[in-house]
Every structure is written in structure tokens, then in C-alpha cells.
Amino acid sequence: MEEDGSADGRVDRQEMAVPQGTFRLVRPDATGRAPLRAWDAADEMALRHLDEVGLVEDDGNDAPTVVVVGDGWGALAAPLASLHPTVVVDSYTAARAIVANLGANGVDPGSVTIADPLGPLPEAIDVGVVKVPKASAVLDHHLARLAPRLAPSATVIGAGMTRHVHSSTVDAFGRWIGPTATTRAVRKARLLLATAGPDRATGPDGATAPEGATGAGRGSRWPRETTLDGPGGPIVAIAHAGVFAAGRLDRGTAALLAALPEPGTHRRAVDLGCGTGVVGTVLARRDPAVEVTFVDDSALALASARATWERNLGDRPARFVHGDGLLDPEPIDCDLVCVNPPFHRDHAVGDATAWRMFVEARERLAPGGELLVVGNRHLAHHAKLARLFGRRRVEVVGSDPAYVVCQATVAT
Ligand SMILES: C[S@@+](CC[C@H](N)C(=O)[O-])C[C@H]1O[C@@H](n2cnc3c(N)ncnc32)[C@H](O)[C@@H]1O
Structure with a gap:
């Protein structure tokens, strides 16, 4: 804004x-x-x-x-x-x-x-x-x-x-x-x-999209479908206009995918700030028993995640929540939270939303539950998680030159 x-x-x-x-x-x-x-x-x-x-x-x-x-x-x-x-x-x-x-x-x-x-x-x-x-x-x-x-x-x-x-x-x-x-x-x-001109474009409900149009509607390229190289095989990601990493796999997301817990470790998982829903979809594809809730503040992101899920996993049930973090519109209890947090909101907010997400995860995760966070190295999420969960309960479980994946575990 x-x-x-x-x-x-x-x-x-x-x-x-x-x-x-x-x-x-x-x-x-x-x-x-x-x-x-x-x-x-x-x-x-x-x-x-x-x-x-x-x-x-x-x-x-x-x-x-x-x-x-x-x-x-x-x-x-x-x-x-x-x-x-x-x-x-x-x-x-x-x-x-x-x-x-x-x-x-x-x-x-x-x-x-x-x-x-x-x-x-x-x-x-x-x-x-x-x-x-x-x-x-x-x-x-x-x-x-x-x-x-x-x-x-x-x-x-x-x-x-x-x-x-x-x-x-x-x-x-x-x-x-x-x-x-x-x-x-x-x-x-x-x-x-x-x-309004008499020959204006008629978009999604009408017959024509104008030359060069890129918006939703016939002849447009949104929502965009991209086949990504995910762990365990290709995954089709669907993105509406403006959704994070539309048409590509973000490097941070790739690092998070590589660090996902072994199948069978957790039952109730949340893909928090799900964007196109790639993280929750890959997690569920590896683990037929996991129940995934997708959460995003953006309705276009959430619709993208739903489309990605259905395209890859058909009618397997999942939950989609248009909301703010893990508490609003309703608290979400869980065993695993995976998040690639937003960090450039409105120029001024910085990583405050990430911090709030970590606090809420600590509150909603069951004993033994796990928060898996990827972030740019300079954001130093490790230190924040150590403050919240205790130093001995935070581990670096993945990294590349730019990104670090941290796992924080709730005491049993
Ligand atoms: C960096 S993107 C990550 C998207 C996706 N998980 C991925 O890795 O491709 C962060 C996402 O968090 C969402 N977001 C921002 N603030 C949020 C909030 N308060 N609650 C839930 N989601 C939020 C954004 O809309 C965006 O889709």
C-alpha cells in the first residue's frame, strides 16, 4: 500500500x-x-x-x-x-x-x-x-x-x-x-x-479479451499454471494474479520443501501464508495421512492454493482459511506449521508479521509440535525462535547461501 x-x-x-x-x-x-x-x-x-x-x-x-x-x-x-x-x-x-x-x-x-x-x-x-x-x-x-x-x-x-x-x-x-x-x-x-466504450473488453463473462490482455478472462494468462520441479516429482502450481512466486518456485520455498519432516511425523499440518499452496500440497502428496489446513491473508492466494491442491490431489479433503495467522477468524490447533513468512509488507512492517506468526504457532502447536520456518539469512529468524521456544529447541535443518530453514519444537 x-x-x-x-x-x-x-x-x-x-x-x-x-x-x-x-x-x-x-x-x-x-x-x-x-x-x-x-x-x-x-x-x-x-x-x-x-x-x-x-x-x-x-x-x-x-x-x-x-x-x-x-x-x-x-x-x-x-x-x-x-x-x-x-x-x-x-x-x-x-x-x-x-x-x-x-x-x-x-x-x-x-x-x-x-x-x-x-x-x-x-x-x-x-x-x-x-x-x-x-x-x-x-x-x-x-x-x-x-x-x-x-x-x-x-x-x-x-x-x-x-x-x-x-x-x-x-x-x-x-x-x-x-x-x-x-x-x-x-x-x-x-x-x-x-x-465505458461501446467496444470495451468483455473479460471473464463475455466473449473477448482485448489484445495484450493479461487479466482474468478468456484469452488471458491468469490464473497461470506452471509445472515445478518438486521433491518427489513435478508439481503443478496454479497462481492467480499477484500471488507470491507465480510461475516459479521461490528459492526459499524450495529450501523449505527440502526440509519437510518425514511422512508420519505429524497429523495436523498448517501451510501458513500458503500462497500457491505448493508447500502443503507437497507435504500431503508424501504423506497420505496428513490433514492440511491452508491459511492466507489474500483471497487470491487462497484460491490459488485450492486450485493447486485440487489439480494435484483431486478431491482429497483439505481446509482453506482466509485469515490472519493462526488465531483469526478462529484458532487453529495443529502439530506442524510450515511457513515462508512475508517480510516486505507495506514498506514499513518488516518482519513483524513473521514474529506474530511464530508467537501464534507456539500458542497453537500441540506438545511435541513443530514449526518449520524458512527465511532470508539476514532476517535472523533463528534468534527470534530461540527467544520464543528456547535455544535448545531450535535447530537449523536446511540452508543455502541466501536462506536458512529453522525447526522449532514445542516441549512435550
Ligand atoms: C513469502 S509468501 C509465501 C507463499 C508460499 N508459502 C510460498 O512459499 O510460495 C507469504 C504469504 O503470506 C501471506 N500472508 C501475509 N500476511 C499474512 C497473515 N497475516 N496471515 C496469513 N497469511 C499472510 C501472503 O499473502 C503470502 O501469500
Whole structure:
């Protein structure tokens, strides 16, 4: 997500004043340090534009159908809540933060429909507001899904920080939606204003995808299927747009796979932060008795893991949890946790999520249970695990020049 405050995005201010009102927005910060700002200049610019052109005025009779894509913490959902928007959010923790911020601002969370990026969209959308993501594949995914649902005279506003807005971004709006103009940059943010064209692309529900399209839909390359060289033979990994290591086997993941415990060691395993689900799928393929739960904060990652599982293991049962770590939405009790933790979240969070995952694993693992962690050598996960589990209970069980795999065991 973007920041526009100080160099690392840390600012004191939590109140966003926009034409629709003043909103106090909190952005949860896993580090526990000064709060990060929950909105950026692109959010403010989009809200000002919507107010100036009167695009979303609800006169009570003919309320426009509004879809918001990629809102991080409710900076768009809260000011637009009176229009009952559908808010498309990939991240479980972002959806949780949006609901919390709506409530904290006296907005009924029920006035907003939170949808995941593969779920149904309303028909005849009049206004789309799309936060421009870093990854062009993710933008394509969203535009491809919006295009066939737009009303004939719909407008789609792209709101992005200039570092994410390239000529290819303008091209994507032009290809999927229709004629697209850009505003000048203000405080390093810019809007793209696209009007639904009569010959716009019709994406997943329609017949055509535009030339060069890479989003979900016919003729597109997402979700992408790749055959990887896994231990015990090839494995087919399926990845939706934006999912970690799409189309390749990450070196850290490969190190983790090489260090998996012997079959029969544990019964209830969790592939925590599963991405495409390669780790849990390889584990289960080696061990017919193991029961795997896949967890990811990203709905697109979780859908990828489910597809990878089904492609390799058919209808063998597994559990898929869209959630945050091992405690939310419900505690997960287990004997083995395998994790290749995220470490670059939002520029500022560093490895705080990894630390929280380790704490939760220690809490949910049964006596004798095992946490298997891979991380870049410089992250020094070994020291963190030693603090949590005790020095004598942590072992290095795999490594290469860049990555270290550590095993932490809970006392029996
Ligand atoms: C480095 S990737 C590893 C993906 C996969 N295990 C692999 O090795 O290819 C980390 C994953 O953790 C997920 N993630 C980030 N924060 C999370 C959280 N709080 N709870 C669960 N998953 C999370 C990300 O969406 C991402 O898919």
C-alpha cells in the first residue's frame, strides 16, 4: 500500500478531511510503533473529483451502483458508504480494518458490501473507483472483471500514486474500459478517468479479451499454471494474479520443501501464508495421512492454493482459511506449521508479521509440535525462535547461501 507522509509513511495525523466529511481512520500496525496513515493522496484526489463532478450524488431515487476496488483501510469505503458501494478487497486484514474504521466513524458496516476479488460483482455498475495496484497483473485482473459489468455510460476512476501509474496503466484502462484521460499529478497522485466504450473488453463473462490482455478472462494468462520441479516429482502450481512466486518456485520455498519432516511425523499440518499452496500440497502428496489446513491473508492466494491442491490431489479433503495467522477468524490447533513468512509488507512492517506468526504457532502447536520456518539469512529468524521456544529447541535443518530453514519444537 502507498504512503505519502514521511519517508517511511509514519505520520501522527489520523483524520482525513475530504468533501464527504472528516473521518478518523486507523491503520493497524503490526510493529506497535507510531501509526501509519490509512489513506494517501490518491484517495483524497478521487474523493474530491467524485464530489466536484457530482458523479456519486445520491438523490434518493436513482442511486448509482458503485464499486470500489483495492481500498486499504476504508478511506474510500467510509466517505462513500451512503451509496452502499461494493468494496472489492483481497486481504482479510484489510477487510477487517475497513469494517473497524466504518464502525469507528459511526457508519453502519452493513451499508458496504465487502466482496473478494473472485466473487460476484453487481450488474450495471455506474461508477468504479480502482486504486492502482503495484502489479499490472492485479490491475488487469480487476479491470477484466469490471468491464463486462459496467453500465453503458459508466465511469471508472483509477486513483494511483504516480510511481505506480505508467503508460501501460493508461493503456490497461483504455483496453479494458474505454477512452481514458489522465489528470495532472498533485502531491504525487494522479487520476485516470475512463469512460465505458461501446467496444470495451468483455473479460471473464463475455466473449473477448482485448489484445495484450493479461487479466482474468478468456484469452488471458491468469490464473497461470506452471509445472515445478518438486521433491518427489513435478508439481503443478496454479497462481492467480499477484500471488507470491507465480510461475516459479521461490528459492526459499524450495529450501523449505527440502526440509519437510518425514511422512508420519505429524497429523495436523498448517501451510501458513500458503500462497500457491505448493508447500502443503507437497507435504500431503508424501504423506497420505496428513490433514492440511491452508491459511492466507489474500483471497487470491487462497484460491490459488485450492486450485493447486485440487489439480494435484483431486478431491482429497483439505481446509482453506482466509485469515490472519493462526488465531483469526478462529484458532487453529495443529502439530506442524510450515511457513515462508512475508517480510516486505507495506514498506514499513518488516518482519513483524513473521514474529506474530511464530508467537501464534507456539500458542497453537500441540506438545511435541513443530514449526518449520524458512527465511532470508539476514532476517535472523533463528534468534527470534530461540527467544520464543528456547535455544535448545531450535535447530537449523536446511540452508543455502541466501536462506536458512529453522525447526522449532514445542516441549512435550
Ligand atoms: C513469502 S509468501 C509465501 C507463499 C508460499 N508459502 C510460498 O512459499 O510460495 C507469504 C504469504 O503470506 C501471506 N500472508 C501475509 N500476511 C499474512 C497473515 N497475516 N496471515 C496469513 N497469511 C499472510 C501472503 O499473502 C503470502 O501469500
